[in-house]
Amino acid sequence: MARQADSPLSWGEFELIDRIFAPLAHGFSGAFDLKDDVAVLEPRAGHELVLKTDSTIEGVHFLSGDPPETVARKALRRALSDIAAKGATPAAYLLAVALPASISIAWIEKFAEGLRGDQAWFRVALAGGETNRTPGALTITVMAVGWVPSGRLLRRNGAKAGDHVWVTGTVGDAGAGLSLLKKEAALEDIAARDRLVERFRVPEPRMEFGKALGGVANAAIDVSDGLIADLDHLVEASGIRVEIDLDRVPISPELRALWGHNAGMRAVSAGDDYEIAFTAPASAVDEIAAAASRTRTPVTCIGSVIDGSAGVRVLDSFGCELELPRKGYRHF
């Protein structure tokens, strides 16, 4: 078959797998170099299997102009973030890519480069996958599998009255990055702008810190819909009430520069953070500090769990409840 254009459509489906994806599966014997129909994985003694799927869609989770490397990394990291927030360790992933005709070979080669780097960084293997053409939007679906020590999964439903509420890193940066990319906002400081955009394009799942939370936290969730929206899932599952001090919510200097005194309110309802929000008994503070230091993960106590009907209250510095314009990002 003659190679005509710079498009994967000019390659056969199997050529695409052989040239682009099979090299990503080398070194993981259960992937059979992507030359069979399924992958196999040896169970890990004393562990349960953890499963998570996440689709990353052009126009929804990334923008058409985003670099292929960051699209790949975001697709993988979104799934890994859920594994991390549950105290589990990822082992391998499957990849389903639906390609529109407009995607070039150069694009997909860079996409694979992005995956290669992250596979090494997070020590996960490509176990299998498929490519399809699509008449629609570029869609990347990652199914990640991992292991958690039996009975140690960090659930949403374990929060208890008296717990402290914590969050890793800073929140709101990714949402600000998206606003900047969409030109809904502007920032003169180019370096600050780039840092916010990078947070939107390449999240940093808190893999090591998540693992350290096993047996320490009572409940945990990854912050993807927005801090309040995700805490809302947690309080609903746990049947408790959470109060957040807005002034304690960790905000980056870049976000502060962009949104000024609105930064906090915007931060708690912005999506795509991929930080971990969790609750833990007050007595766990030393363990949390030690885990944060060992894994070099910033972590901030932002509020507390109290008895009461399920809900999240956000308080200002006077302890008054703030009205939130919206809870977070919703796909529908």
Add this chain to the structure above:
Amino acid sequence: MARQADSPLSWGEFELIDRIFAPLAHGFSGAFDLKDDVAVLEPRAGHELVLKTDSTIEGVHFLSGDPPETVARKALRRALSDIAAKGATPAAYLLAVALPASISIAWIEKFAEGLRGDQAWFRVALAGGETNRTPGALTITVMAVGWVPSGRLLRRNGAKAGDHVWVTGTVGDAGAGLSLLKKEAALEDIAARDRLVERFRVPEPRMEFGKALGGVANAAIDVSDGLIADLDHLVEASGIRVEIDLDRVPISPELRALWGHNAGMRAVSAGDDYEIAFTAPASAVDEIAAAASRTRTPVTCIGSVIDGSAGVRVLDSFGCELELPRKGYRHF
């Protein structure tokens, strides 16, 4: 939020999960009623985990007018078919659905009905999933997990000279069903037409027979790209040559009625059969017959494996090699 239109977009994302998908996950404790971020699965002693992902895309794997129930069943069965052809047993699946705005609530309710029936039939649980909106084509990605006794996976690469080549069921029907739906062909006999269309819309993965092949077959593959195309994968992986007698390829009466004397040639290069092609030593014939009878699976010996450079030859009744117009369906 007011319910305005008959569209999932008028429901919240979480309402959609609660109302439509969570009921499908009841009864599988590791799914947590879809109220957590991941699913967990207990390992099975003496077994390896088997992983498979398959995307089913509107305009590629099904037509816009196909009933929602059959779209759901095809999406699930395509993944189960790969698990079956490897001698494994499916346990659970994750579902990623990307919905365009045109999909109605009634459509997605019927889609869920299709899944519900097949889950019971195949004894697999919905373990988790996600819904997203998409500006593009309706895309359903199924990630199936199953178990295979350690070391018993049926690979593509085990075929040996002297093996017989077998295939389950009949081939070519689904491809004919697609041609009929696309009005590239016509058949007066409405019942026959409906049977061919049904084969396109709802494949019948050979779950029980596939399991029975463990330790009996030397190599196996599910027939999804087309009999010759898939045997081509098998001979490449095994480094052997296969000769198929076209006259022995099992053809349904409906296909014969549609294509007449061309039925065989069309059948071996049509896609979407989801039968199992496999090779086994001549000595295994009694075991294969017993498995076929026990699982009520029609199975036909269609050729043999010989030494020689990797390739598939199709022979006519005089033993002469036939030229094939195309090997099967390719996505690119």
